[in-house]
Structures are given as structure tokens and as C-alpha cells.
Amino acid sequence: xxxxxxxxxxxxxxxxxxxxxxxxxxxxxxxxxxxxxxxxxxxxxxxxxxxxxxxxxxxxxxxxxxxxxxxxxxxxxxxxxxxxxxxxxxxxxxxxxxxxxxxxxxxxxxxxxxxxxxxxxxxxxxxxxxxxxxxxxxxxxxxxxxxxxxxxxxxxx
Numbered sequence: 001x002x003x004x005x006x007x008x009x010x011x012x013x014x015x016x017x018x019x020x021x022x023x024x025x026x027x028x029x030x031x032x033x034x035x036x037x038x039x040x041x042x043x044x045x046x047x048x049x050x051x052x053x054x055x056x057x058x059x060x061x062x063x064x065x066x067x068x069x070x071x072x073x074x075x076x077x078x079x080x081x082x083x084x085x086x087x088x089x090x091x092x093x094x095x096x097x098x099x100x101x102x103x104x105x106x107x108x109x110x111x112x113x114x115x116x117x118x119x120x121x122x123x124x125x126x127x128x129x130x131x132x133x134x135x136x137x138x139x140x141x142x143x144x145x146x147x148x149x150x151x152x153x154x155x156x157x
Contacts (some may be wrong), residue, residue: 035091035107035120036068040095043107043122044139052107054092059142060095060103067094073106073123088122099151102128103142 036053047055058065073090089110095103106124125136129149136142 005152021087030071031089031091031109032068034063037092038107038120040139043120046138046140055139056093056095056103056105059146062099063098065096067096070092070109071106073108088123091120100130101149104128105136105139 038052040047040055041051043048073086073088088108090106093105108123125146127134134145
């Protein structure tokens, strides 16, 4: 049993595994930075040329917590059917607003087979509010969804 543990540990700590992890981290950081700086007008022509990160912060509020990650856009199933399939690579931005609502956007930036940069495109968006989840087909649908789900103010008399 100890031998198996040692072998598994050696594989994970091997220089090639460490190098691959470092390369992936560098790639992810570059892709996230690229999307953060991307003008939203390139993703939705009805929007201004403000960078994506600033645009998202302006809608989510200054006190929102933003999280960024690179993933498979939710497309990988883990089944043999994935072999040979072109799976996109997305930068996911999650904004957790102080009023409890959350915003998720996925921007497709690469394809798994070619690993070639592609023009970033809107892939998925949603706003999760207390009693509903709203799918967003375009970035410009976020503001009306935020207005519609705005928690009502408490009125003191």
C-alpha cells in the first residue's frame, strides 16, 4: 500500500506534472486578463467600449465580489463521447452582489482540440435572484434583469 502511495505521490510531484500545472496556470491567467480587458462592445455591439471587468463591476456594484476561472464552459460530460469532440474553453466571471444576487458570464476563448486563440464570444450568462434565475442571451440583457429583480427597499414611516 505504501508503495502505491509513493508512486502516486511521485507522479504528482514530478517535474513534468509541475511544469504542466505551471503552464496551465500561466495560460489561465493570460486568458482571464484578456477577457477582463476586452471591450464589451466586442461581445455585444449595443454596449460601449468599456472593458469587461469594469463593466461587470459597474453593474454588480463596487462591493460585489468577483471571481474568475477558466473551464470547459460546462460542456464536458466525462463520457467517452467527449473524445474527438471540440470542447470550448471559457473564462467564467462570477459576481456575488451584496444583496444576495449573483451574476455568471462565460466567454468562450479557445477550443480544446486546436488550443488556438479564437475571437472571444459570449457563451452563457445568468442572473440568480432570490426567487428566480434569468438566462441572459446577451450582455445587454443584464441591466433590465437587474432592475427587474432589484430587492424592494424597506419603507419606514
